[in-house]
Amino acid sequence: MIENYEHYITKNIKALYKRRLVYPIVYVITLLILWIYFSLSDLxxxxxxxxxxxxxxAYEKNIQYVHTTVNDLQFTGYTQTKYGRTTGYYYYTKSEDGCLIVLLSPTTCEQGLPSMESVTLTGKxxxxxxxFATLLENLSSDLDWTNQGITSKVSPYYLSQPGYHKGANIFLFGVIFLTGGYALLCIVLFILFINVPFLSPPCQDLALFGHPKELLAQAEEELATLPQLATEDMFITEHYFIETSKYGTAIVPIDQIIWIYKYSTLHQFFWYHFSISYTLHISANKHLYIRCPKNIKSDIDGIMDYLAEANHNILVGFNEKNRLKVQEIQGTPMHFEKIIAFLKKRI
Structure with missing residues (x-):
């Protein structure tokens, strides 16, 4: 046996998901840091x-968001405006500790009621x-007080109901929980694929043609024993086409392949063209589609020639005639299959 190819597919699947595992872990850690730094639990x-x-x-403990009931509110006559629109109305309420300024939303105070007996609100x-300083300065002028005198009577903070953006908060936490949940799911799945490689998507694609674990073992044995053709990251054995690149892993039975073609991509920076890469496209039965990106032309040409020789039923080259022939063989894929193919392409 060729030692380098012993369990080669399994090793590459593990390496692939170990690399991919880094990104969701970094994302979850970043979310946790932001959650703690910005005290999002209070929000x-x-x-x-x-x-x-x-x-x-609460203010002394740097708690930003509170839910409380405020009694005996009196309108100051001043409002908060943004972009020409009134966003809040300033009220004050007296207590044993002095005077508290409360900024209420227009809907809560019905566009500035003179007084309100009790209001239960969530605010910042x-x-x-x-x-706030401008408000106190204007109030001191109205009451014929000094600015220092009114400042000593009023709390150094105010309670802002518009400061608690309910709609924005719902959107924010929706994004956090959805993306964070997806990242956690990826972490769990990637760890599973690392420990049980035949459960990974590349191997589960083999379920279309038989038992994934058995077909993977057969492909591993053929690759380790005598590969028919080998490039840097693409291999052909007696019964399988195999790709093991940093972009993904693919295992396809040769007798199930119905169409192959290459697609060239010109890479450029502004007006300077610096390279061309080639992508091998493979269509197999049961609507299985494989892309092998960023290869060199000679490697793909060699793979295509060998596959065409190994299976004379394979259609070679991208043209309308072959596309229609494949559509006739495969039929039009269901919308669900189109979505799965799209997600596989993106992920």
Whole structure:
């Protein structure tokens, strides 16, 4: 046996998914770092507080988002506007600790009610900013107070209901959970494929023609014993075409192949053309489609010539006549099969 090809397909499948495993792991770790750094748990589960003293404690602990009930609200007469649209109405409420400014959404205060007895809301504990400072300056002028005097009576933070963007938050967490869930699923599947290679998609494609584990073992034995033709990452044995490249792994019984052709791609940077690569396309029975990208012309020509000689029923070359012949043999694929073929191509 040729030692280099002993369990060669299995080793390449394991190496392929070990490389792919890095990306979802890095993505999940990045999500966790961002989750902790931006305190996204507070955004998803706002802290419930009962009174103004609890609000002060939450602010000191750097808790940004809270759910609370505020009583005896009085309209200040000032609003928040963005891009010419009123986005909030400033209210104040008095307590033992002083005065708290609350910014309410237009729908909550019905476009600026003079007073509100009680409001239950989810909002952001916002630090003093330019708009807040301007509000206090205008209020001090209205009340004939000094700016320092009103600042000493008003909390150094305000509660902003528009600051809690419900729609944006739903979209944000939808993206986080969907993409994070997909990444976790990929991690689980890739680890499974590394440990049980015959369950991987390249081997499961063989289920179209027989038992995947048995066909994989046969292909491994033929490749290890005497490959008929070998290039850098494509092989032909007595019964199989095999690809083991960094882009993926493919195992196709030669007697199931019905069409082969090559497609050239011109690589360029702006106006400079620096290389041409070739992709081998293989169509097999049961709507199995294989792409072997970024190969050199001589390798693909050799593979195509050998396959055409090994199976005289294989159609060679891309043209309308061959396309129609394949469509006649295969029939029009169902939409589900088209989707699966598209996903395989992208993944």
């Amino acid at each position: 998803l589960f706002p802290v419930t507080v009962s009174d103004s003293s609890d609000l002060s404690t 504990l916002a630090k003093k900013d330019t708009a």
